[in-house]
Amino acid sequence: xxxxxxxxxxxxxxxxKLRQVGLAAxxxxxxxxxxxxxxxxxxxxxxxxxxxASQTLSSTLELAGSSQLWSSLxxxxxxxxxxxxFAVVAGIAAGVAMGFSPVVxxxxxxxxxxxxxxxxxxxxxxxxxxxxPAPELGIAMGFLxxxxxxxxxxxxxxxxxxxxxxETSRAMCLPRRLTLxxxxxxxxxxxxxxxxxxxxxxxxxxxxxxxILGGAPGLGQLILVAQQTGDPARVFGLVLWSGxxxxxxxxxxxxxxxxxxxxxxxR
Amino acid sequence: xxxxxxxxxxLVVPVAIVVSYALWSANAASPYFPPLxxxxxxxxxxxxxxxxxxxxxxxxxxxxxxxxLAVIAGIPCGAILGRIRWMGEMFGPLLDFWRSVPPIMLxxxxxxxxxxxxxxxxTIIAVGSFFPVCVxxxxxxxxxxxxxxxxxxxxxxxxxxxxxxxxxxAGSPAILGGIQIGLxxxxxxMVASEMLAAYRGIGYLTMQAQVTFDSVTMWAxxxxxxxxxxxxxxxxxxxxxxxxxxxxxxxxxxASS
Amino acid sequence: xxxxxxxxxxxxxxxxxxxGSTPVLDGISLTVGAGEFFSIVGPSGAGKTxxxxxxxGLMRPTDGQVTLDGIPLSEPSPKMxxxxxxxxxxxMPWASIGKNVALPLRARGVPRAERTxxxxxxxxxxxxxxxxxxxxxxxxxxxxxxxxxxxxxxxxPEVLVMDEPFASVDAQTRMDLEDLTRRLQQDxxxxxxxxxxxxxxxxxxxxxxAVLSKNPARLVxxxxxxxxxxxxxxxxxxxxxxxxxxxRILSTIRDVQAQPV
Numbered sequence: 052x053x054x055x056x057x058x059x060x061x062x063x064x065x066x067x068k069l070r071q072v073g074l075a076a077x078x079x080x081x082x083x084x085x086x087x088x089x090x091x092x093x094x095x096x097x098x099x100x101x102x103x104a105s106q107t108l109s110s111t112l113e114l115a116g117s118s119q120l121w122s123s124l125x126x127x128x129x130x131x132x133x134x135x136x137f138a139v140v141a142g143i144a145a146g147v148a149m150g151f152s153p154v155v156x157x158x159x160x161x162x163x164x165x166x167x168x169x170x171x172x173x174x175x176x177x178x179x180x181x182x183x184p185a186p187e188l189g190i191a192m193g194f195l196x197x198x199x200x201x202x203x204x205x206x207x208x209x210x211x212x213x214x215x216x217x218e219t220s221r222a223m224c225l226p227r228r229l230t231l232x233x234x235x236x237x238x239x240x241x242x243x244x245x246x247x248x249x250x251x252x253x254x255x256x257x258x259x260x261x262x263i264l265g266g267a268p269g270l271g272q273l274i275l276v277a278q279q280t281g282d283p284a285r286v287f288g289l290v291l292w293s294g295x296x297x298x299x300x301x302x303x304x305x306x307x308x309x310x311x312x313x314x315x316x317x318r
Numbered sequence: 319x320x321x322x323x324x325x326x327x328x329l330v331v332p333v334a335i336v337v338s339y340a341l342w343s344a345n346a347a348s349p350y351f352p353p354l355x356x357x358x359x360x361x362x363x364x365x366x367x368x369x370x371x372x373x374x375x376x377x378x379x380x381x382x383x384x385x386x387l388a389v390i391a392g393i394p395c396g397a398i399l400g401r402i403r404w405m406g407e408m409f410g411p412l413l414d415f416w417r418s419v420p421p422i423m424l425x426x427x428x429x430x431x432x433x434x435x436x437x438x439x440x441t442i443i444a445v446g447s448f449f450p451v452c453v454x455x456x457x458x459x460x461x462x463x464x465x466x467x468x469x470x471x472x473x474x475x476x477x478x479x480x481x482x483x484x485x486x487x488a489g490s491p492a493i494l495g496g497i498q499i500g501l502x503x504x505x506x507x508m509v510a511s512e513m514l515a516a517y518r519g520i521g522y523l524t525m526q527a528q529v530t531f532d533s534v535t536m537w538a539x540x541x542x543x544x545x546x547x548x549x550x551x552x553x554x555x556x557x558x559x560x561x562x563x564x565x566x567x568x569x570x571x572x573a574s575s
Numbered sequence: 576x577x578x579x580x581x582x583x584x585x586x587x588x589x590x591x592x593x594x595g596s597t598p599v600l601d602g603i604s605l606t607v608g609a610g611e612f613f614s615i616v617g618p619s620g621a622g623k624t625x626x627x628x629x630x631x632g633l634m635r636p637t638d639g640q641v642t643l644d645g646i647p648l649s650e651p652s653p654k655m656x657x658x659x660x661x662x663x664x665x666x667m668p669w670a671s672i673g674k675n676v677a678l679p680l681r682a683r684g685v686p687r688a689e690r691t692x693x694x695x696x697x698x699x700x701x702x703x704x705x706x707x708x709x710x711x712x713x714x715x716x717x718x719x720x721x722x723x724x725x726x727x728x729x730x731x732p733e734v735l736v737m738d739e740p741f742a743s744v745d746a747q748t749r750m751d752l753e754d755l756t757r758r759l760q761q762d763x764x765x766x767x768x769x770x771x772x773x774x775x776x777x778x779x780x781x782x783x784x785a786v787l788s789k790n791p792a793r794l795v796x797x798x799x800x801x802x803x804x805x806x807x808x809x810x811x812x813x814x815x816x817x818x819x820x821x822x823r824i825l826s827t828i829r830d831v832q833a834q835p836v
Contacts, residue, residue, distance in 0.1 A: 256421065290426075
């Protein structure tokens with residue numbers, strides 16, 4: 052659950068320059084060229100299940116015109132949004148309570164420490180048995196995988212508040228509820244933002260994973276069907292689409308988080 | 319709050335969950351939620367230790383081998399991308415792209431090409447955990463202090479020694495963070511690839527049990543997977559804390575001064 | 576004891592311009608004799624660090640050249656060692672003191688047994704015997720800077736270049752380190768080039784002092800310090816030569832700063 056889960060390596064300094072865009076494009080061209088060569092005349096020609104780069108690209112473009120892809124993307128994002136909403140509400144509520152109250156912390160910390168490192172994929176058979184290959188499967192998986200990042204960040208955010216500010220509010224005899232709403236929550240907002248960004252990246256992966264492993268609707272289900280019908284070019288095309296989706300998704304979240312932190316002058 | 323009362327409070331929730339599940343499942347006779355003692359009996363029958371050699375150890379071997387390959391390949395690749403500017407600018411975006419592909423998404427295409435043998439599983443795990451290791455290493459190259467790099471140059475430390483003794487050591491907190499994410503990805507890929515396409519392994523057995531409505535075996539498998547996931551992470555964290563003891567020590571001493 | 580007829584280090588017409596901007600260094604020429612304690616002072620922001628990077632071979636000048644014992648310097652020389660201001664940043668926090676000090680020896684392929692004995696010897700010389708197993712962040716700032724000095728000395732360099740080495744320690748430690756440096760220079764007959772913004776320190780330690788101007792840095796004058804070989808924190812600072820020199824350099828730097836850019 053580190054920062055590295057969704058920040059990008061490519062951080063052009065001093066504005067995007069032509070040279071950088073050119074080199075980035077060249078990187079993709081080198082990769083596609085190598086792939087094309089490997090699968091046509093190179094050592095991996097005629098490998099079963101491995102389409103050529105050109106077959107994959109044309110399948111990727113073809114998918115762009117298919118309503119199936121767009122409705123699947125829509126479904127995936129919709130499930131991500133619902134799971135994220137649950138994760139944010141539950142994660143912030145529990146995290147703030149744990150950060151603010153030693154009793155709640157002592158109650159919930161051990162169980163959170165035990166459950167947090169367990170990858171959510173472990174719960175899939177159980178959830179699949181109870182929920183079936185339904186949208187709820189994607190939501191539940193997403194929630195279980197995404198709630199921890201928000202919870203941890205909320206907890207840290209509340210604990211990291213400058214003790215002097217808290218002392219001041221104690222000295223002013225502010226009631227705890229007022230301290231919470233006027234001091235604790237606002238100063239923890241940048242942490243919430245970080246938690247949401249990390250959590251959303253996890254949730255996207257898990258919603259898609261629930262589709263592949265359990266047939267929950269969305270992009271994952273689409274690739275599962277393509278694999279079962281033995282259409283390698285379509286499978287690879289969908290992988291490229293998932294990368295595109297993930298990259299766009301993470302870029303927007305990272306930019307959103309940066310904007311919020313800048314706006315608040317946060318750390 | 320005293321340690322004793324914290325331990326007592328910490329036990330409240332887990333005990334409450336276990337007790338209420340035991341009480342409720344004993345009477346409910348729900349097909350999904352078998353009684354606790356039945357699950358534990360099955361757990362003992364399956365995993366202590368009848369199927370360990372045939373289904374647990376091979377999976378763990380795939381996990382370890384795949385992650386090892388990812389680390390062996392990921393650290394040099396990341397070092398090159400992080401240190402050679404044009405390489406980073408050229409292949410950084412490509413790497414960002416591939417890292418954005420959900421790891422489980424890699425399973426269908428790789429199964430199509432490689433099949434479902436152990437070697438295929440190792441490859442799937444290696445590919446999926448390569449990206450976080452590589453990206454974290456490239457990122458870690460930025461952690462070396464320019465003053466220290468100057469000092470190393472002034473001592474005429476060769477390029478290889480500078481890489482190993484300065485850049486990789488300075489980046490080790492980031493790199494180990496990347497390996498930890500890689501381990502998570504590797505674990506997910508181990509379980510998921512068994513669930514999706516395999517003929518043995520804990521993931522396979524657990525998923526098969528779900529398909530055949532053998533909820534007791536499913537629960538026993540889930541329990542073992544959760545245990546393994548937790549343990550894998552705990553072992554890694556213990557190793558990491560040992561390797562990074564200098565880092566923690568330094569942070570503590572700087573925070574207190 | 577300075578012997579300027581045979582310069583150990585010579586800067587000839589050294590200039591540095593970062594791409595496209597105004598020059599930082601402009602035609603600096605000076606020589607440092609073997610065994611001399613030479614300081615470079617100037618107003619802050621005068622490009623002292625750039626000068627230091629050029630004269631150690633860490634950076635290529637745009638124009639002019641640096642020679643060490645008559646040989647042009649294009650990269651750091653094995654005869655030269657460096658001590659930086661930021662000891663917390665120039666030492667490796669992940670390595671013990673012993674390993675930190677041994678690093679330049681490892682770079683030269685010195686065998687392990689010899690490394691250990693040389694490290695112990697040099698640590699004793701800076702007054703830090705037996706700290707090999709500790710980590711830098713477990714020591715005080717002054718002790719860390721002693722470690723950095725030990726690391727510079729372990730290769731027995733002919734020239735020691737120091738970049739504001741005492742700027743980040745408290746006053747008492749600073750005096751101790753100044754005396755240590757002076758003593759080490761005498762013991763090893765080393766040439767020392769000290770870059771500093773502290774005129775008192777420069778006068779107290781040096782045989783000669785170069786004064787730089789700002790924007791771009793030019794050599795204003797080179798001042799001789801006739802204070803003899805033996806220096807003492809209390810008495811040396813009380814003699815009139817010390818006060819005169821200090822006043823003269825200070826007013827030179829003030830004049831330089833007052834000039835329109």
